[in-house]
Amino acid sequence: MTRDGVFEAPGRINLIGEHTDYNDGFVLPIALPHVARVTAARRDDGVLRMSSRQAHGVTEVRLVDLAPGAVTGWAAYVAGVVWALRDAGHPIGGFGLLVDGNVPLGAGLSSSAALESATALAVTELSGVSLDRRTLARIAQRAENEFVGMPCGIMDQSASLLARERHALLLDTRTMATEHIPFDLTPAGLSLLVVDTKAPHRLVDGEYAARRRDCHRAAELLGVPALRDLDPADLDRARHDLPDRLARRVRHVVTENQRVLEVAELLRADRIREIGPLMTASHASLRDDYEVTVPELDVAVDTLLAAGALGARMTGGGFGGCVISLVEETAVEACTTAVHTAFAEHGFATPDCWTATAAAGARRTDHVPAGVE
Template sequence: MSNSSGTGTPALDLDELRSRFTEVFGAVPDGVWQAPGRVNLIGEHTDYNEGFVLPFAIDRTARVAVRFRANSAVRMLSTFGNQGLTTADAHVLDPATARGWTKYPLGVLWALQQRGLDVPGLDLLLDSDVPRGAGLSSSHAIECAAILAVNELAGGGLSAHDMVQATQRAENDFVGAPTGIMDQSASLLGAAGHAVFLDCRDQGVRLVPFDAEASGLVLLVIDTKVSHSHSDGGYAARRASCELGADVLGVQALRDVGLADLEEAAGLLDPETFRRVRHVVTENDRVLQAVELLERTGPEAIGGLLDASHASMRDDFEISCPELDLAVDTARSAGSIGSRMTGGGFGGSAIALAPAGAEQEVRDAVGRAFARAGYTAPDIFRVRPAAGARRLA
């Protein structure tokens, strides 16, 4: 058994995964593909506002062994959870009947069909060590691994840009989550030792050096164990507030509002909508500052931006929670140079950028603080920028 994730979910090695596939489905897979989860270093809720984000692919992945079938039957199984073998018909894909993790690969099949790709039935075995419900994009890792496999096996010829668009459509129209393009872009385009600077308006991508460990730092993920869901009302409500703000301010998207425009915006918007707008505008500016500092100075220069980002999400966008705030505040007081919640909010994970010598103190301090507060013990683990989605075998 290979290394496990921060959640303790086992990850099968390649031979084990192929062997398990053969046991379940009675034939060897056509191939195995993997796609990583992601950490968003900075730039939260800016993606669907056509703004800027700076995620990176992490060394936690979803892997799918896939075999095309001669008929339209779709059979899927995972190595985790209690869900047994799930069956569907590739010609009759219905979001209303999709359950659990299977809605993500089924959504990919549906989105590819909407693009005119003829997708037959298939057998799919999923294994993943991306922590689920932690804000590290475990669902997009599944989608990206699945689309990479199906595109290749079906001869779809889709570019990474095409696959980003198709997985977004799967998320929006099949899964029912109004997400942007950040997560799948990081998973498909990530590179070791780099973050992915993404312009969500034109989908322009630039790789930015981010090698914390070479600078004597570590990036810790603190999984609060507070589960979240992008398809719940909180995420959708924030997106609606942003759209209202853009409409009142007469712009295509909040990307078009600058820091200098906020004073006027305060007089035009109700207080809550203004706070939502202010977060997005200032967060876009923080992303641009972070990119400049990483390219000019290095990871040690961005701590203050991480702290400011969390304060904005806590106070203006109101998507934090007591557990996330405690993780961030404790990590900072224990020696991290910057800390913030990461992901869509309402639970999930925080990140802490800390000197390597302070790593254990940060881990211990956060654990003690959660115990004192009566919270579930968090999972704390180190992540590194890793390569994007690819075929393994």
């Protein structure tokens, strides 16, 4: 294909703030060096043509036929962005789009948001449509919510589009206010160890949506716009007024928001080691109150802590995916070995372990995959 531009957008890891974004709460992600890449070429025939180096075949659809349900599979994330932009009144024409990338699929690292963000940046810039990145994040979120059918919050797309290298992104998902907080572990002799448990991570099957419904129902019963509007002093009332399941969902969201703000304050003060216990408390809350962990996630966390990690938690929506841990740089090898041993003893799939650094957000790049013509 004749290329007009190449665009990349990163996956993300959420340091803390899980299942808070659709409750108008706070999140603290970093972007990863792993990216989704979109090589784009404009077309004048009103057709969207999509192909991927990770999948066989080509998907073509006329722009006038774009509607939720018209495209399925990986291509829905691409087509959904074009649909959302056009539905919002922006003049996006036909495109040929070749997708590539190295964000691990199904690991809870937001490969879908990376693809949406790269697509949004590509088709708007090449169409002469000027939108700020917060607006692009909303467009990408709508694509995933309404076109793909996944009721995600705004965090993943925001992290992919707004993040800065060597910084964590503190995001208020209600106001979209952001703060870039330095997050560089190397000078402190620390590493962020990621364990991809290889447990299947599929959220469209209803569990994620069920948690979101629980939260909205709880907010309705408590008479607040969103669970963001509660603070720890309200938890006794929630426990008294709500069914047990809803009260536990509320407790997670309220305490998780508090943990995000505490971690942000510690990072500002360069007290990085002290965030470890808050990470571990987050995991316990996700396990016991929000009920989104699986055995692989819990075993990984327990094993890392026993091996000397300063803190560990699942990251992402749960029901599979990854665990992150804050470890001394000198302990990375021992923690990795311990996790591999524990997974073998439990009969789990062999995990992937690697260290993460905070990378830059979406961008246009001159890098072109070999063999693209």
